[in-house]
Amino acid sequence: MRSRAILFIGVCASLLFSEAHAQMLSRKVNLPADSPVTLVSVDWGGTDASARGGAFFVDVHASLSLRNSSQKRVRAITFAVLSQEVTPGGKGSVSVPSLDIAPGEVFPVTIDLRLLRPIGGTAGVEVKLDGVLFDDLTFYGPDNLQSRRTMTVWELEARRDRQYFKKLLETGGAKALQAAMLDDLSRQADRSLYGMQMVRGRATNVEPQRDVSFAFLEMPDAPIQAMNGMARVSGSEAHAPSIEIRNRSERPIRYLEIGWIVKDQQGREFLAASMPADVSLAPGKTGQVGQNTALRFPERTSIQGMTGFVSTVGFADGSYWIPSRASLSDSRLRRVVTPSPEEQRLTQIYQKKGLNGLIEELKKF
């Protein structure tokens, strides 16, 4: 009888402790006063903090309802999710691309993240607006996470791919669109999601190292030409990639991104990572880009070769170049390159709603 009473009291105490924990967690959505989106409601759902060791683990499960209070259509939005900005490991972001939100319209953003912050105060989570991209490619926000660049590239890719599918529908009809969707679905199913670890700097590896040269996929319309490149490879690890580039356009270049394809011992190729770099490259000039990064693949993987291709170029005037659909039709690229978020969204709509649902979606904008 006495032990039952102790058990009952213990369970009640743990319930109270859990409730106290939830109350300790501060939760905040931070939108600037002149923000083009306003918060209609927020549901923190199962957001909770739990102490473990010397840190709080904050599980963020939030559903924001936002209104477009600007006069333009919203194409993409990014929120920074912070548990403690100055602590490494406490930063994540949630972006929603491929939107078409009219002025005054309400739209949802779902956040599911797990963050860490050291114990030493009240555990809390802060959701901050990092940027909003409009349909005229103008941007609002602090852009601490370089979301302007990322969202602009997504939007350009979305326009390219929507245009491609619309044209296909016009010229080839529904059957041509359906065939393209089936081909897309098959390609996406063939792209296996690989396992990989990446660390800034270099992971210690006792295996002997060798220099492996990059081969490059030529894109005739790319404003950057990648000429030479190599990385140090030891077993299943590649690090310190370095590539020599030349600006063959007539405009100065400030940013570029190179896709890094790795070939394993069985001849399979997969896109390992993208290599972004801020540069200052005048027309006709050459330069060197590199990353102090190590990529580690599953131990059974033996890196046999590496290929690079230019995936994004940012000009000094703020405009961007992305590969055309024709360039991406190269069989090697098609196998490994990640489809744009919009292309993936359209194929999901086709899967869920069928051909008519997809055609309706393409007619929207």
Added chain:
Amino acid sequence: MKKRAHLSETTLALYVSADLPLWRRALVGLHVARCSWCRQMAEIYRDDRLRVREIASEMPPGVNWDKLSAEITANIRVGLAAGECVAPRKKKTAALGWRPAAAMAGLAALLVCAWVLNMPSTSTQELGRAFTAIWSGHVLNAGGVNPVRDTHGLVVEVNSSGIELLENGSTVLGVSQDQSKLVDVSASAEGSASARYVDDNTGQMTITSVYAQ
């Protein structure tokens, strides 16, 4: 008949009591069979032996064996008790009763309840994975990727179930889109990774990123 030609009295006595070695007993037996004097002496010793045994088996007059046995037993017990008083006592091991066991079970149930109510499900899953790894004797191995060795600082991990930020092998930042379908993961050599999810109901694409910077 000279005494010197006969066996010694000791040998004959040992022969009678069957205490001679086998080979010697055989030789003495042959001699006794042929020598009348030695045979006679052996008979005398044999009679003496029987008589001594009979005398020894009889109790002295006035002695009651049952009573004597009881007294001896009682004296032994008194002696043992007195010895215990002098020698250091051994500590008795307390038998574990049902009460401590019930208290321990209650405490364990309380801890389990507190864990379930307070810790997120991901922690429980990690604990399960850790126990499984300990049980199977394997190193924890998320997504089939061996952990980067001797690495300090943050590690971005990309696998078929999503993206994570690790520090010293433990997740410090993860992504879990319960209601959504993972369609892609990608990594940037700058030290970030992204996971793309499509909401099954709304079709909305959400891209979640973690930063090791």
